[in-house]
Amino acid sequence: MERQIPVTCPSMPPLEEYIDEIRDIWESKWLTNSGGKHKRLETAIVDFMGASNIALFTNGHMALEAAVSVLGLKGEVITTPFTFASTTHAIVRNGLRPVFCDINPEDFTINAGAIEALVTENTSAILPVHVYGNLCDVEAIDRIAKKNGLKVIYDAAHAFGVTRNGEGSAVFGDISMFSFHATKVFHTIEGGALTFGAPELAEKLNSLKNFGIEGSGKVTAVGFNAKMSEFQAAMGLCNLRYANDEISKRKAVAERYDTHLRGIPGIRPMTVQKGVCSNYAYYPVVIDGFKNSRDVIHMKLKLEGITARKYFYPLTNDFECYQDISSKLQTPVAAHIADRVLALPMYAGLDTDTIDKICAIILDD
């Protein structure tokens, strides 16, 4: 049996370091509900990302649901279909209607120039996604939001550690959501966070993730349970020490892929945006006009034990559960990319020989 190459592989801190980090939990017996490690992780992440305020969650999706809920949105939310299921579900599960805007063909983020045509008297917010760590056109989105009185929530699940002109990805919009799932650049096993400028949101968010219970014991909102445990926070404290190292190892992987795939007609690797320091979360290529299609390449890799991922595919406006409210025909650029994009294996431990082998299979020579 050939060695299997996964599309992603979680970064793990040294085992002894994690054991040291959780050892005192056996003394304190404080397992969850905003314990000491949770508080330390909040501070450490705020420092790392340059955020003003933070609330930690048990996963990114519940963080996103909390963000939509805390801003008291109504009616319609303009968003992108080129994303993970979570983004659209967070809107719909809050009783709101997603309105799908098309994307840019180059960086795969929402086409800011197409947003205003979708604004109606029912629109209350814009929910864009920093796809693969590419940042949205945050200035244009900010202008449109201010002019039309809309809130902005960024799905920044892919953008941990990304900076532009020295400014961190956590400072844009009213709220940004980060995922700390095991497959992300920085993880807490399962986990997530919201960063935000308005300090008064902190208390409301911390109440929402704890059933809507306030410090006084009063229950003022229909909340849910989305608290991060001390074991998750301990994993985060360990992994954060290696986050920069993780990103530079991923950068080396991306550069090796580049030497084989950049400049090949019909294969378009993603380019890092101007002024942006990427986190190299993914290595997507768009296969468009190459001798083999995306699906053929995906299959050829699979036959060699290599998992690549059609990511994002299908578009969320093409999901069965959204058939009644949307169609991918309304977002032709996103539909074109979703049919041709392939995320290649990307993780810190991916060795040069394997990268060379993957590229040889793709290039078919």
Ligand SMILES: *Cc1c(COP(=O)(O)O)cnc(C)c1O
């Ligand atoms: C991972 C991810 C989420 C959800 O985060 P979880 O921590 O897995 O709940 C949301 N949006 C995008 C774009 C993601 O990649």
